[in-house]
Amino acid sequence: MKTLDDVVHDVANALAKGQRLLAMLDFDGTLAPIAARPELAAPEVGAAEAITALVKTGAQVVIVSGRGAADVQARLGVGNVSVVGSHGLELWWASGARELVKGAEEARAAIAKVEAAWRERFGDVAGVVLEQKPFGVALHYRLVEEGAQTLAARASEAALQLGGVRLKSGKCVVEAVPALRWDKGRAAQLVLRRARATAPGEVHALYVGDDLTDEDAFLALGAEGSTVLVASEDRASEASARVRDPAQVVRLIWELAALCDQNQGRLVGLP
Numbered sequence: 001m002k003t004l005d006d007v008v009h010d011v012a013n014a015l016a017k018g019q020r021l022l023a024m025l026d027f028d029g030t031l032a033p034i035a036a037r038p039e040l041a042a043p044e045v046g047a048a049e050a051i052t053a054l055v056k057t058g059a060q061v062v063i064v065s066g067r068g069a070a071d072v073q074a075r076l077g078v079g080n081v082s083v084v085g086s087h088g089l090e091l092w093w094a095s096g097a098r099e100l101v102k103g104a105e106e107a108r109a110a111i112a113k114v115e116a117a118w119r120e121r122f123g124d125v126a127g128v129v130l131e132q133k134p135f136g137v138a139l140h141y142r143l144v145e146e147g148a149q150t151l152a153a154r155a156s157e158a159a160l161q162l163g164g165v166r167l168k169s170g171k172c173v174v175e176a177v178p179a180l181r182w183d184k185g186r187a188a189q190l191v192l193r194r195a196r197a198t199a200p201g202e203v204h205a206l207y208v209g210d211d212l213t214d215e216d217a218f219l220a221l222g223a224e225g226s227t228v229l230v231a232s233e234d235r236a237s238e239a240s241a242r243v244r245d246p247a248q249v250v251r252l253i254w255e256l257a258a259l260c261d262q263n264q265g266r267l268v269g270l271p
């Protein structure tokens with residue numbers, strides 16, 4: 001697998017050819033170290049500053065997260081970035097324009113039923129944390145000491161029986177989301193199409209993520225740019241490169257900011 005230095009080299013080559021950088025960055029596990037509970041997650045030291053520096057060069061930065069867009073925006077606290085929240089369903093562009101993927105609103109009732117069922121059946125289990133999101137509900141079992149896998153399987157089964165939702169698995173979490181054919185991969189492709197449509201010239205897309213749901217984006221972008229897995233150890237992934245942890249992600253962003261600074265004026269342009 002490629003390394004951080006290889007990614008910097010690839011982006012430098014793309015910029016040298018006149019391409020413009022579109023950086024898509026996942027939040028939990030990528031920009032923010034994994035914490036014991038969802039509400040404790042905070043950006044890695046220097047992440048906000050590095051992103052701000054990258055944005056100032058004219059590069060387009062998009063945060064892509066399973067969290068609700070408002071949650072991510074508040075946690076990161078950086079302006080002039082687009083936020084794609086709720087596993088790609090909410091598109092909050094840096095311009096202030098907002099879009100919601102068709103069908104998401106209608107799925108709220110089904111999500112609420114799953115949330116109520118999970119709360120009733122698993123809400124009192126020691127270590128279970130239920131996270132209510134605008135277009136989903138997450139059952140976290142990171143703090144469950146025994147039988148966590150069985151609990152996740154039972155929760156999944158209960159949700160599927162209620163119907164109207166899809167399940168997503170992540171790091172010690174099972175999530176019920178709208179039953180739509182939509183994921184971070186489709187969202188990343190949409191962002192890339194918009195970037196290409198709103199400004200002339202080629203775009204080099206970079207996607208950095210750590211979780212199973214990011215694999216959809218790695219797969220969708222394929223050879224379109226640079227795909228970077230954040231993982232302390234090697235593992236099977238559709239990404240072409242790997243960095244160790246959020247601290248290395250911050251270093252990567254600083255290096256990209258320095259590169260883009262030398263190529264100022266190459267605005268990607270998004271709505």
Ligand SMILES: O=P(O)(O)OC[C@H]1O[C@H](O[C@H]2O[C@H](CO)[C@@H](O)[C@H](O)[C@H]2O)[C@H](O)[C@@H](O)[C@@H]1O
Nearest residue numbers: 027028034035036037038041065066067171173
């Ligand atoms: O797409 P992401 O930005 O990576 O979000 C994926 C999920 O991340 C959060 O859960 C994960 O991080 C928590 C805090 O570090 C951790 O406690 C939990 O075990 C992880 O699964 C978030 O709470 C979810 O809503 C996101 O979908």
